[in-house]
Amino acid sequence: MTTHAQRERLLLADLLENAGPDAPTLCAGWSTRDLAAHVVVRERRGDAAAGLVIPRLADRLDRVQAEYAARPYEELIRLIRTGPPKLSPFALKQLDEVSNTVEFYVHAEDVRRAADDWTPRPVDPVFAEALWSRLERMARVVGRRSPVGLVLRLPDGRTAVARKGAPVVTVTGEPAELVMFTFGRQAAAKVEADGDDDAVAKLYGAKLGV
Numbered sequence: 001m002t003t004h005a006q007r008e009r010l011l012l013a014d015l016l017e018n019a020g021p022d023a024p025t026l027c028a029g030w031s032t033r034d035l036a037a038h039v040v041v042r043e044r045r046g047d048a049a050a051g052l053v054i055p056r057l058a059d060r061l062d063r064v065q066a067e068y069a070a071r072p073y074e075e076l077i078r079l080i081r082t083g084p085p086k087l088s089p090f091a092l093k094q095l096d097e098v099s100n101t102v103e104f105y106v107h108a109e110d111v112r113r114a115a116d117d118w119t120p121r122p123v124d125p126v127f128a129e130a131l132w133s134r135l136e137r138m139a140r141v142v143g144r145r146s147p148v149g150l151v152l153r154l155p156d157g158r159t160a161v162a163r164k165g166a167p168v169v170t171v172t173g174e175p176a177e178l179v180m181f182t183f184g185r186q187a188a189a190k191v192e193a194d195g196d197d198d199a200v201a202k203l204y205g206a207k208l209g210v
Contacts, residue, residue: 004130005097008104013081015111021073026110026185036076037069043084102134106183113188123176132175136160142182147206148199152178169195169203184209
C-alpha cells in the first residue's frame with residue numbers, strides 16, 4: 001500500500017521534472033534545481049543535513065548542497081524518485097511517513113504555488129486528517145518564532161495552540177493550508193487571520209517553521 005509520504009515523493013518528483021531546473025519556488029532564493037538538491041542532500045547526506053538544525057554546520061550544508069545542485073538535473077529527479085539508500089533511516093517506511101509526509105507536501109506546493117496560475121489542489125479527507133494530526137503534534141515547534149500568540153483553527157472548530165502569548169491571532173483554514181502557513185509560506189496560504197491588525201501584520205512577516 002502506498003503511503004502518504006511515498007505518494008507526495010512521486011508527485012514532488014513529477015512537479016520538479018515538469019517545471020524544469022530553473023523555475024521559481026516559494027523557497028526564497030531557490031530555483032527548482034536548488035530545491036531538488038536540498039531534498040536529495042537531506043535524505044542521502046546526513047553528515048551535511050545536520051546543518052539544517054545545527055548552525056555551526058550550516059556552511060558545510062551549503063557547500064554540499066551546491067555540489068549536488070551542480071549535478072545533472074535528471075539525476076536529482078531520479079534520486080528523489082528512488083528514495084533514500086537502504087542504510088538511511090528514511091528507508092524505514094514508518095520513519096519516512098512521519099518525517100516526509102509534511103516535508104514533501106510543502107515542497108510540492110513550493111513548486112506549484114510559485115506559478116502565477118496556480119489553483120488550490122484538492123486534498124482528500126484521509127490525507128487532510130494526516131496533515132492535521134502531524135500539525136497538532138508539531139504546532140509548538142513551527143510556531144515558536146511567532147511574535148504573537150498563535151492559535152490554529154479548522155473550519156470544524158478544532159484548534160491547536162502554536163504559540164502562547166498576547167495579543168492572539170487565530171488562523172483558520174483547512175489542514176493543508178494551515179501547514180503551509182505555519183511552515184513559513186504565509187502569503188501563499190488560503191487562510192483567514194483574526195486579530196489585531198498590527199499583530200496579524202507581524203505574524204505574516206515572521207519566519208515560521210521548523
